[in-house]
C-alpha cells in the first residue's frame with residue numbers, strides 16, 4: 027500500500043499554539059490532515075480555545091482576533107520534500123523500500139538500489155503502481171566487496187543524478203550485506219579470519235563512509251549546495267552508539283557541513299531481515315519493548331522523513347527502538 031498518512035484525522039492539542047514553535051506545529055499538523063486545537067492565554071491570563079479544521083480556519087480566526095501573533099501564518103506549512111531527488115541505497119527492501127515509498131508520497135523523485143536486476147525491476151514496478159505520476163528509477167549494486175565498493179557506489183551516484191535529472195537532495199543508506207555474510211562473521215572464534223570478520227561490515231559500515239568521501243570529493247555533483255536546498259546525506263542505520271554508524275557520523279557530519287548528516291537507530295522493525303533473524307517469528311522481539319510492538323517499516327520511514335525534512339537536524343543519531351532502551 028502507499029505510505030500511510032499517520033496524522034490524517036488525528037486530533038492534536040497545541041498549547042501555546044498562537045506563536046512560535048507551537049504555531050508551526052499546529053500548521054504542520056493541519057497540512058498533514060490533522061485537526062488542531064490551539065489553546066492560549068489572553069492578556070488577562072484566561073484560556074482561549076480555537077479548534078481548527080483547516081489552515082484557512084487559522085487564517086480566518088487570526089484576522090478576526092486582536093491577539094498579537096508572533097508567527098504570522100504567511101503561507102501553509104511547506105512540503106519540504108516536494109520536487110526533491112532522493113537516492114535510497116538499499117531501497118529494494120525493508121526500511122529502505124518504505125523510505126522510498128514515503129519520499130514518493132511526499133512528491134520526491136526516488137532512485138533505489140538492489141543487488142539483482144530482477145528484484146530491482148519488481149520493486150520499481152511496485153512503487154510506480156503506487157505512485158503513477160512519480161519518478162522512480164534504480165540501479166543494481168553489489169556493495170559487499172571492498173575492492174569494488176567505491177567504484178560501485180560512484181556508479182550508483184552517477185546513475186541517480188542522471189536518472190532524476192540533477193544533483194540529489196537526499197541520500198538514504200540502508201543497504202547491508204545480508205545474513206550469509208553475517209553468518210560468516212559469526213563463525214566460531216577458531217574459524218575467524220580478518221576477511222570473514224570484516225565481511226559483514228563492507229556494505230553497512232564502509233559504504234556510508236565512502237558515500238561521504240565521494241560527496242566531499244565532488245562538490246555539487248552528487249548533492250546540491252546547501253544554500254539552495256538544505257541537502258542532507260543520511261548515512262544509514264546502526265545499533266545504539268558507540269557502534270558502527272556513529273563512527274562515520276562523528277567524522278562525516280562536521281566535514282560535509284553544511285550538508286546535513288544523521289543516523290537513524292532502529293530497534294526491531296518488520297522487514298525481510300527481521301524475518302530471517304527471527305526464523306519467521308518477528309513477534310519474539312515485542313518482549314523487551316515499551317510499546318509491546320515490533321515497529322513497522324513505514325513507521326521507521328517516518329524518522330527518515332523527519333531527518334530529511336528538518337533543516338535543523340544534523341550530526342545526530344535518532345533512536346527509534348520501541349522504547350527498548352528503557353524497558
Ligand SMILES: NC(=O)c1ccc[n+]([C@@H]2O[C@H](COP(=O)([O-])OP(=O)(O)OC[C@H]3O[C@@H](n4cnc5c(N)ncnc54)[C@H](OP(=O)(O)O)[C@@H]3O)[C@@H](O)[C@H]2O)c1
Pocket residue numbers: 115116117118119120121122139140141142145167168169170200201202203204229230263264265291292293294295296297298299300
Ligand atoms: N529490520 C530491523 O529490525 C533492523 C534493526 C536495526 C537495524 N537495522 C538495520 O537497518 C538496515 C536496513 O535493514 P532492513 O531490515 O531494511 O534490511 P532488508 O530488508 O534486508 O534490506 C536490505 C537491503 O540491502 C540490500 N543488500 C543486500 N545485500 C547487499 C549487497 N551485497 N550489496 C548491496 N546491497 C545489498 C538489499 O538488496 P536486495 O533486496 O537486492 O537483496 C536490500 O535493499 C540494515 O543496516 C540493518 O542492519 C534493521
